[in-house]
Amino acid sequence: MAESTHQFHAETCKLLHILTHSLYTNHEIFLRELLSNASDALEKVRFLQSTGGEVRDADLPLEISITTDKDAHVLTIADTGIGMSEQEMIDNLGTIAHSGSEQFLRAREAEKPKAEPEAKTGEIVNGEEGESKPEEEPIVEHDDSVPSDASQIIGRFGIGFYSVFMVAERVEVTSVPAQGDATPHVWTSDGTGSYTLRSLEGAEAEGLKRGTRIKIFLRDDAHEYQEKYRLEGVIRKHSNFLPFAIQLDGSRVNTTAALWREPKFSITKEQYNDFYKYLTYDQTAPLDVIHFSVDAPVQFNCLLYIPGTAVDIFDERKDEWGPDLYVRRVLIDHQNKDLLPHWFAFMKGVVDTEDLPLNISRETLQENVVMRKISQTIVRQLLTHFERMAKNDPEKYESVWKLHGKYIKFGFDSFQFRDRLLPLLRYYTTAAEDKYSSLDDYVSRMKADQKEIWYVAASSMEAAKVNPHLGQFKRKGVEVLFLTDPVDEFSLESLMEYQKHPFKSIEQADAKALEAYPDIEDAEPRPEPLKEEDKPGIDALLAAIKKILGDQVKDVRLSEKPIDAPACLVSPDGVSSSMEKLMRAMQKTEGIPKKILEINPDHALVRSLMQMCQADAEDETLKDMVSSLFDSTLLLDGYMNDPYAMAERSMRLLRQAAGWYTGLRKQQ
Ligand code: ADP
Numbered sequence: 001m002a003e004s005t006h007q008f009h010a011e012t013c014k015l016l017h018i019l020t021h022s023l024y025t026n027h028e029i030f031l032r033e034l035l036s037n038a039s040d041a042l043e044k045v046r047f048l049q050s051t052g053g054e055v056r057d058a059d060l061p062l063e064i065s066i067t068t069d070k071d072a073h074v075l076t077i078a079d080t081g082i083g084m085s086e087q088e089m090i091d092n093l094g095t096i097a098h099s100g101s102e103q104f105l106r107a108r109e110a111e112k113p114k115a116e117p118e119a120k121t122g123e124i125v126n127g128e129e130g131e132s133k134p135e136e137e138p139i140v141e142h143d144d145s146v147p148s149d150a151s152q153i154i155g156r157f158g159i160g161f162y163s164v165f166m167v168a169e170r171v172e173v174t175s176v177p178a179q180g181d182a183t184p185h186v187w188t189s190d191g192t193g194s195y196t197l198r199s200l201e202g203a204e205a206e207g208l209k210r211g212t213r214i215k216i217f218l219r220d221d222a223h224e225y226q227e228k229y230r231l232e233g234v235i236r237k238h239s240n241f242l243p244f245a246i247q248l249d250g251s252r253v254n255t256t257a258a259l260w261r262e263p264k265f266s267i268t269k270e271q272y273n274d275f276y277k278y279l280t281y282d283q284t285a286p287l288d289v290i291h292f293s294v295d296a297p298v299q300f301n302c303l304l305y306i307p308g309t310a311v312d313i314f315d316e317r318k319d320e321w322g323p324d325l326y327v328r329r330v331l332i333d334h335q336n337k338d339l340l341p342h343w344f345a346f347m348k349g350v351v352d353t354e355d356l357p358l359n360i361s362r363e364t365l366q367e368n369v370v371m372r373k374i375s376q377t378i379v380r381q382l383l384t385h386f387e388r389m390a391k392n393d394p395e396k397y398e399s400v401w402k403l404h405g406k407y408i409k410f411g412f413d414s415f416q417f418r419d420r421l422l423p424l425l426r427y428y429t430t431a432a433e434d435k436y437s438s439l440d441d442y443v444s445r446m447k448a449d450q451k452e453i454w455y456v457a458a459s460s461m462e463a464a465k466v467n468p469h470l471g472q473f474k475r476k477g478v479e480v481l482f483l484t485d486p487v488d489e490f491s492l493e494s495l496m497e498y499q500k501h502p503f504k505s506i507e508q509a510d511a512k513a514l515e516a517y518p519d520i521e522d523a524e525p526r527p528e529p530l531k532e533e534d535k536p537g538i539d540a541l542l543a544a545i546k547k548i549l550g551d552q553v554k555d556v557r558l559s560e561k562p563i564d565a566p567a568c569l570v571s572p573d574g575v576s577s578s579m580e581k582l583m584r585a586m587q588k589t590e591g592i593p594k595k596i597l598e599i600n601p602d603h604a605l606v607r608s609l610m611q612m613c614q615a616d617a618e619d620e621t622l623k624d625m626v627s628s629l630f631d632s633t634l635l636l637d638g639y640m641n642d643p644y645a646m647a648e649r650s651m652r653l654l655r656q657a658a659g660w661y662t663g664l665r666k667q668q
């Protein structure tokens with residue numbers, strides 16, 4: 001029996017040292033790495049067989065078997081894949097093939113000289129010092145956060161196999177190559193300085209079948225990996241969709257197919273829906289499926305769903321979004337946030353690519369060119385999908401908008417896609433209060449010479465409908481968009497215009513804006529305009545109101561624009577009331593803003609107040625009425641003054657009114 005001892009390449013040695021002695025947080029990924037290697041090995045056999053190649057033990061099923069031995073604390077992972085010859089074991093398991101690891105180690109040593117006192121790194125640091133050009137090395141570029149976490153180290157290099165030493169005190173790899181008749185070999189190492197190779201002959205080799213068997217003698221602190229439930233959990237999490245059966249102590253763990261890799265025509269609606277449930281635990285069927293694959297410039301498969309229920313990722317579930325990112329059927333990032341912009345955050349699903357290494361860290365993902373290309377392609381596909389739906393199946397699009405429009409409209413901050421976003425926006429308008437309209441719909445209904453696209457922003461439809469400026473627009477038959485989501489006005493202000501029509505709040509319409517249009521047929525009759533002789537009376541009323549309200553208002557004046565209400569509030573700097581609220585919320589300003597109270601001299605209530613004021617400007621009832629009018633106007637503007645004072649005043653006025661009313665009745 002030939003046995004030989006080999007030294008690991010110095011670099012490998014060092015890496016192993018770091019792997020086994022640093023503080024690890026994510027041991028479990030060793031299993032993902034070994035299972036992926038097994039799957040790759042099986043894939044190679046499948047390829048050989050499909051191209052007519054000869055392989056050893058041709059009838060052996062292509063699968064992975066995991067067995068546990070709790071007494072001996074041994075975990076064994078065996079595959080019937082391509083196997084390795086002696087030389088392949090030396091080449092593949094004895095060195096780190098991936099470049100860049102040396103720079104990493106050097107950076108790490110420079111960064112944390114005390115973190116690894118035992119590591120003898122002198123020879124690596126020396127020799128190349130001064131010659132290295134860090135800015136040309138992408139890995140060194142990011143070394144300001146050199147991690148001590150093993151998952152991140154693994155993330156940087158193709159060192160999948162070595163991750164086994166995070167949990168193993170010793171590893172024994174027995175392999176029978178699928179091709180040729182080379183003798184089986186056993187590779188053994190404790191992950192420190194060296195490994196041994198031994199060929200198996202005679203009785204020892206007997207009964208050994210094609211493939212690789214990795215026997216892991218678990219470290220004391222890794223005994224959890226001899227537990228079936230633990231292994232099952234890790235497999236389901238990372239390796240559930242490998243294309244080969246994974247048997248764990250005799251029963252199959254992975255039973256769900258990687259649907260995204262199947263051709264579209266072969267998948268039934270049921271299968272799509274089942275997979276959606278499996279992914280999201282959402283019992284409501286999705287509204288739609290978007291499934292496609294792309295080969296150039298990058299290869300990837302994408303399966304995304306539009307959920308049939310509203311997704312709530314505002315507030316506490318902020319991070320609960322993003323598709324799962326797979327690399328060749330292996331989950332590498334759950335809820336990845338680089339593939340979709342936040343305005344598509346409601347989409348659920350899976351993206352799988354061949355073009356990324358399995359061992360890529362999260363930070364590296366964020367700056368990855370492949371990722372960026374994939375993301376761009378997906379966004380374009382999604383936009384096309386939504387555009388088509390809006391055109392061909394507007395009802396379906398309306399239900400998508402109802403559930404998820406609150407995300408889509410956030411795309412206003414995407415400079416790149418804003419032009420495609422605008423036609424996708426939907427609003428209720430004065431023309432159709434319970435049916436969504438697009439901006440195209442609005443534009444098609446505009447008055448012949450209308451320039452602006454008018455909107456009213458409020459916290460709800462109810463609030464929007466009582467906006468005092470709205471009456472005039474209705475009277476003239478000029479359509480107004482209802483914006484009831486806090487982001488709406490903000491987004492339209494950023495988008496600025498649609499087809500050269502600027503968005504504008506009805507509160508900012510100037511007095512003459514609508515004058516040119518005739519009243520609609522069934523418009524309510526207008527009140528008599530103020531007579532010249534009443535002007536001093538109105539001026540006196542304004543002065544009285546100013547005195548009564550004191551510093552609760554900035555000013556009291558006549559409204560320049562025709563309004564329906566007796567009064568309205570405007571901000572001194574001309575911003576609309578909802579925008580002002582948004583700004584105050586962002587600045588965390590509390591209390592009631594001081595605004596200008598505009599009085600409508602044509603309103604019957606104002607005319608009566610004027611007469612009361614003429615009789616006695618100090619009348620207590622006049623004071624109560626003015627305060628009540630102000631409170632109601634504030635309420636309509638979304639602010640609540642002192643509710644106790646308000647209720648008390650209202651009682652007093654009611655009592656008086658009831659007294660007068662019964663007095664009047666008696667007189668009759
Ligand atoms: P990578 O998978 O990125 O190449 P690994 O460290 O995971 O890096 O594996 C190194 C190499 O060892 C693989 O490329 C493969 O050639 C070989 N190898 C590992 N596991 C197996 C296996 N189960 N069967 C056959 N070859 C394997």
Ligand code: MG
Pocket residue numbers: 033036037160161
């Ligand atoms: Mg690997």
